[in-house]
Every structure is written in C-alpha cells, then in structure tokens.
Amino acid sequence: xxxxxxxxxxxxxxxxxxxxxxxxxxxxxxxxxxxxxxxxxxxxxxxxxxxxxxxxxxxxxxxxxxxxxxxxxxxxxxxxxxxxxxxxxxxxxxxxxxxxxxxxxx
Numbered sequence: 001x002x003x004x005x006x007x008x009x010x011x012x013x014x015x016x017x018x019x020x021x022x023x024x025x026x027x028x029x030x031x032x033x034x035x036x037x038x039x040x041x042x043x044x045x046x047x048x049x050x051x052x053x054x055x056x057x058x059x060x061x062x063x064x065x066x067x068x069x070x071x072x073x074x075x076x077x078x079x080x081x082x083x084x085x086x087x088x089x090x091x092x093x094x095x096x097x098x099x100x101x102x103x104x105x106x
Contacts, residue, residue: 007087007106008037012079014072015043018093019050026057028096034103037085041093042075044068050093 011029015022022041029039039060043051045068054062063082069075072092080088089102 006034008085009034009087009089009102009105010038010040010079010083010085011036011089011091011102012076012083013039013041013091013093014075014079015041015046015050015054015093016068016072016075017046017048017050019046019048019053021094022050022053024096025091025093026054026060028099028101029091030057031099032097032102033099034106036089036102038083040079040082042079044072044075 013025029036041054041060041062043062043064045065051062051064054060076090089105091097
C-alpha cells in the first residue's frame, strides 16, 4: 500500500482596496508549514497601493481587473479558473492564517 500524497494547494486571494492588510495576508501564506503550489491574487480594480505591495512578493501571481467586478465571489471564481493546482484554498486580503492552516487541511 502506498502512502497518500500531500495535496497541492493553490491559494486564491481576492483584493480590492485592502493595501493596508495584504502584506500580513501574504506573509501568513509564506509562513505555512505546507507551502502552497501557487498563490494567485486577483486585484479587483483597487485604487490603493495593494497591487504594488503584492508585486513585491516573489512567486505571487497578480491578475488585475481594470473595472471592479460584482464582488469577491467573482474574483474567487476567476482565481479558481486560473489555478493549476487541484486543491484551492481561499484567503481574504484582510485576514491571516496560522502557520499550520494548509497542513491541517491536507
């Protein structure tokens, strides 16, 4: 019998005018004991410095919408469509995870 493999997670973060919070959210992803396979931030036409902060994080894929969408759910759906990893975890831009979050889900 083979041991089950560890799932590969894509982390999708919807972003709209949360520049003062996004760095904390991204640092909490970077601190995971189980590293995600990919991190995708969907910027929903932010007017603050959030996208610039995201761009400073290596390995984070930033997708920008030029016009605001109908809400966070649309950004999450876009992130899901763009993700290559088979498992998706969502983190709001103004939230943060404990270091074991993804490992606990696995």
